[in-house]
Amino acid sequence: MSGTPGEHDTTTDPAGFRPRVPAAEWNDWRWHMRKRINTTDKARRWLRLTADEEKAIAASAGKYRWSITPYYASLMDPDDPACPVRLQAVPAPGELERFPGTDVDPVGDTYYRKTNRVVHKYPDRVIMLVTEACPVYCRHCTRKFHTTDVTGTYFRDDEGGSFDEDLRYIADHPEIRDVLLTGGDPLSYQDGKLEEIVSGLRAIPSVEIIRIGSRFPVLLPQRITDDLCAMLARHHPVWLNTHFNHPKEITPESAAAVDRLLRHGVPVGNQTVLLRGINDDVTTMRTLMTELLRIRVRPYYLYHCDNVTGVAHFMTSVEKGWEIMEGLQGHITGFAVPQYVLTTRIGKIPIARPYFTPTADGLLLRNYRGEEMVVGTAVHPITEPDAR
Template identity: 85%
Template sequence: MSATPLDTDTQAAPTIVRPDVPDSDWNDWHWHMRRRITNVDKARQWINLSPEEEQAIAGVAGRYRWSVTPYYASLMDPDDPQCPVRQQAVPAGGELVEFSGAEVDPVGDTYYRKTNRVVHKYPDRVILLVTEACPVYCRHCTRKFHTTDVNGTYFRDDEGESFDEDLRYIAEHPEIRDVLLTGGDPLSYRDGKLEEIIAGLRAIPSVEIIRIGSRFPVLLPQRITDDLCEMLARHHPVWVNTHFNHPKEITPEASAAVDRMLRHGIPVGNQTVLLRGINDDVATMRTLMTELLRIRVRPYYLYHCDNVTGVSHFMTSVAKGWEIMEGLQGHITGFGVPQYVLTTRLGKIPIARPYFTVTPDGLRLRNHKGEEMLVDNAVYPITEADAR
């Protein structure tokens, strides 16, 4: 496949390489989906595979699916296996290593599943597992079993089964006011099918907010069409949370996709996963967060990588997460600092180090420079009993 360089105007993304095809094809998300990279021969058209990568691709066969869109492949360094985009998309030997404590479902999706698709973990909100399909099977996926194990899925029945049972469950639980469509990636569905699901939720009076978790803005931003945005806007309030993990992913195409959603009144948040060798340093994370703000995406969560079977090699220590949070707090604007969380069967648990210590004399406070001060209990009472 011949390729030509494509200059970008973003500060974070370097020159990328795309195939020499008409813009009408490159800008058509269906073209990319039909031409996904799913084997060694196709991958060689984009990158110079290392022997370790070829061995890993052979090793995951029959165990974990993998595919890469041509768009996302165009962001890969063709010569560097440590490229942060390449590591997220191309199988690696670590996926086949057994790690202590690793589980298929450490966050408890299957434990809280109430119907074929509904997972009811929190009092007022549920997730709806729409599909197991993704444009790119991210190697760090927390639902690796559901989305990438050839012989496994969270679904009790086929994903093509009726949604009636799922919608009925939500309607019969009026405490549910917030529904997150996830999967897999819900935007893998055509607009018409997706609207059927959303309209079914909108018909339930107690459902106030519909959210969509999608990595299409990162992996294939051409999917974010005006038609899609217009459809979503018909069912407001609709929110989208996406998943940028590295500044290299913030390209003109991704920025344009975000802009289309925002212009249709769809707020966009970001959930980054802390990944060893990809974004586990302060400089990279600061750049990522500031670049997200530049394209008007609100940093939401920084997830500690889950100890998921086939994913554990991406985990860092919690101390590394603390170091990065310390490097963000006070160094970039407050709403650019995500919440550092560990996802467990108890829920998402904030695990950032506190900037205060309770002492007998009051609160000892610490700022981003490490400077400390004591706030007397008489000034800011710690307990209600001491409050004026």
């Protein structure tokens, strides 16, 4: 944890080599954004980098952006390169290797893009790509192409252009009732700019729900201020989905950020990615899901890691995902169990193993212990009766 508000907790850093920060600065999200770690020299103030990490940082130059907020760096074990927080943020050799089947856009953002920012894949909802910027450039990002240092972008035009075309498209398609702001991280914008976007959407009568996808509650919870929450509350219903991947990320600061959102009526859901070496075991995933409930965050999706260029080294097998889902179902409360999905160009596909099999005698059912029973068709018909 980052320790007491205002200063880094040296109890997790016996050597005491990390900087200590005054409270006024540590609690100011803008300070963290200004002081992001994005060079080897800056990283050495927080971590004892390995030779592989230094080599990967050098090789990433001109290829992938990277930055880490001091807050998120404070959650990392400075001496363990296998720290699950560190693996998510520090460049590693694997992201520069070639893997079969990788793609810069496996989920089809550019395929379904209708304007500079609007991606319309599903009938009643769209995503709006707001920005390429993030407080931390997660090494496992599905939209890693956004974070290339050269020409990588999912935008058709410049990010800084007018939103008029995007809002007009949504207004001209009244079937769109749900808009997700994503990117990049929409909360990278100042409150005023963000409210311009949200209020523009709220002015469209057919838009019922506004969602924000943000990892700020995890990477820099100081960003979740009372002012931000009050602004969002003026435009309800607003929902926020975040992205906790490991129990180490659940801290007093992140819990307080979630609490501020909830007190302003903003429900918070979580979308975890299954990541090799980070959370690909049942114990870690159970702990994560139950800890999320403790801070009142609802587990939503468990994403199978996409085969994205620069990300494939984090992929597990689907069988590993099944093993983890089997270790959750029945072992923790039902609404703590996320839906296991594979994101593809044709949409999010649920891929958990079924707990039933249709047979000639009825439904063959299996519980979390592996016990089986058959429920006959006289009790629970499988097909609709003949309506004639």
